[in-house]
């Protein structure tokens with residue numbers, strides 16, 4: 390016998406519902422464990438996309454700045470991140486970070502103090518840190534994948550400061566999307582020659598040498614210590630010039 394529960398068809402021994410969907414909706418005495426189940430989570434995930442798209446749709450040109458959550462305020466990289474935030478604003482960009490501490494906080498601080506748009510895409514973590522005080526427009530996400538979509542959709546370039554696993558994840562996500570042409574090619578600039586050289590040497594000496602990537606893949610990355618060069622690349626890409 391066919392049994393239809395909403396759009397779901399069940400036949401031949403598939404678990405049968407004892408009631409219809411609308412009966413269960415109207416029955417307030419029913420169990421509430423469904424709010425913790427995956428089908429319900431899909432709605433929360435959708436809500437994150439809707440809120441993110443709604444909040445960021447009119448942002449204008451923006452650059453994502455990635456970098457370590459652990460960069461201390463007395464670390465020279467903190468000052469560099471602050472300067473990056475400021476210079477990006479002076480070049481006409483909004484600055485998007487992960488909204489957390491360290492390099493994210495510094496880039497938001499530089500952007501905010503330069504009277505630019507300082508955006509933080511925070512993430513709910515088991516250890517609470519919250520949005521840093523220099524975020525002027527913030528969204529808190531539960532799901533990393535929804536948050537990552539926002540970085541890629543609303544940034545015209547990525548400026549990557551020294552960082553750890555989170556920074557590497559974000560950088561390689563951008564590289565994967567650019568390599569597979571899921572996004573238009575955009576600048577991905579690693580700032581910090583000493584810090585990033587080892588990674589680039591390994592990519593060239595092992596990954597490229599073993600045929601797992603091409604020279605063109607490596608060309609997607611720019612390595613520099615010079616923030617002006619980094620910002621100039623972002624500007625050229627935004628203005629449709631070759632870079």
Ligand SMILES: C/C(=C\CNc1ncnc2c1ncn2[C@@H]1O[C@H](COP(=O)(O)O)[C@@H](O)[C@H]1O)CO
Nearest residue numbers: 455456457458459487489518552553554555556
């Ligand atoms: C580790 C600590 C707090 C973490 N808080 C974060 N808040 C927001 N975004 C974060 C946080 N941690 C990582 N991220 C994302 O990854 C990148 C930095 O990761 P890394 O491993 O530190 O390189 C960053 O760009 C964020 O998008 C308490 O110190």
